[in-house]
Amino acid sequence: MKELTLFGGKNKYGESEFFSQITMKRGELYSIVGNTGSGKSRLIKDIEQLAQGDSVTRRKVFLDGKLIPMEKRMEISSRLVAHLGQNMRFIIDTTVGEFLQLHAQCREKLVDISKVLCLANQITPEKIEQKMNLNLLSGGQTRALMIADIAIICDSPIVLIDEIENAGIDKEEALEVLLGHDKLVLVVTHDLHTALMASKRIVMEHGAVKVIVERSPEEKQLFEQLSSEYQIQKKRQTMLRAGGIIR
Numbered sequence: 035m036k037e038l039t040l041f042g043g044k045n046k047y048g049e050s051e052f053f054s055q056i057t058m059k060r061g062e063l064y065s066i067v068g069n070t071g072s073g074k075s076r077l078i079k080d081i082e083q084l085a086q087g088d089s090v091t092r093r094k095v096f097l098d099g100k101l102i103p104m105e106k107r108m109e110i111s112s113r114l115v116a117h118l119g120q121n122m123r124f125i126i127d128t129t130v131g132e133f134l135q136l137h138a139q140c141r142e143k144l145v146d147i148s149k150v151l152c153l154a155n156q157i158t159p160e161k162i163e164q165k166m167n168l169n170l171l172s173g174g175q176t177r178a179l180m181i182a183d184i185a186i187i188c189d190s191p192i193v194l195i196d197e198i199e200n201a202g203i204d205k206e207e208a209l210e211v212l213l214g215h216d217k218l219v220l221v222v223t224h225d226l227h228t229a230l231m232a233s234k235r236i237v238m239e240h241g242a243v244k245v246i247v248e249r250s251p252e253e254k255q256l257f258e259q260l261s262s263e264y265q266i267q268k269k270r271q272t273m274l275r276a277g278g279i280i281r
């Protein structure tokens with residue numbers, strides 16, 4: 035898959051969305067912003083379900099310019115779309131190492147498991163080890179492992195993320211990891227720093243896309259400023275967690 039095209043639908047009042055179609059490509063990052071209840075999660079669900087005008091929004095999703103036949107939707111969605119929700123947990127009772135091996139086998143991939151772990155440990159400060167039990171990982175460790183798994187083991191070119199900022203992980207590192215693996219990433223966020231990481235942001239209102247804003251040069255500067263503040267904040271957090279005194 036090279037690109038995804040979203041065809042506009044209807045808002046909560048049955049009015050047409052302002053755009054007729056938007057085409058998004060691999061390697062791009064879009065943030066999705068808007069008030070609570072404005073339809074952000076519904077938008078990413080439409081993409082995950084490869085909607086064909088059959089959801090409440092009446093949107094349609096085409097891949098590489100083509101409509102996906104109804105009977106292939108589930109199979110194609112599970113292969114091409116990875117969705118990280120707000121509260122996700124592994125439920126399989128096995129170790130981290132065994133799970134990654136198993137997943138690599140299912141995806142018919144020769145993967146160095148230690149690389150996946152190394153990547154996950156760049157995203158979370160709480161170290162994950164191969165012998166740990168998968169369902170005993172913390173929320174932040176779980177998300178970090180899922181992101182590293184999506185980057186290296188999954189072939190899914192589309193990644194949908196619902197609120198990365200509350201996950202207790204390094205949000206900048208996580209998004210950079212995914213983009214570095216040539217994914218199209220859409221991230222729902224209420225956080226200014228995360229929203230400005232994307233060069234395009236989709237603004238939602240009343241269940242519809244209200245506007246798509248290109249990040250301005252001033253916003254890019256602001257993003258860089260927020261990024262350096264984030265680095266300082268991370269160092270202070272590390273000190274705080276280690277029982278240090280913040281100066």
Ligand SMILES: Nc1ncnc2c1ncn2[C@@H]1O[C@H](COP(=O)(O)OP(=O)(O)OP(=O)(O)O)[C@@H](O)[C@H]1O
Nearest residue numbers: 044045046069070071072073074075076090091241
């Ligand atoms: N175009 C639409 N037509 C009808 N219902 C819609 C439309 N878009 C969203 N909805 C419904 O509105 C409700 C709120 O939408 P959604 O959960 O996507 O909001 P949100 O922006 O993600 O909110 P939050 O920030 O609180 O998570 C849901 O029940 C959703 O199905």
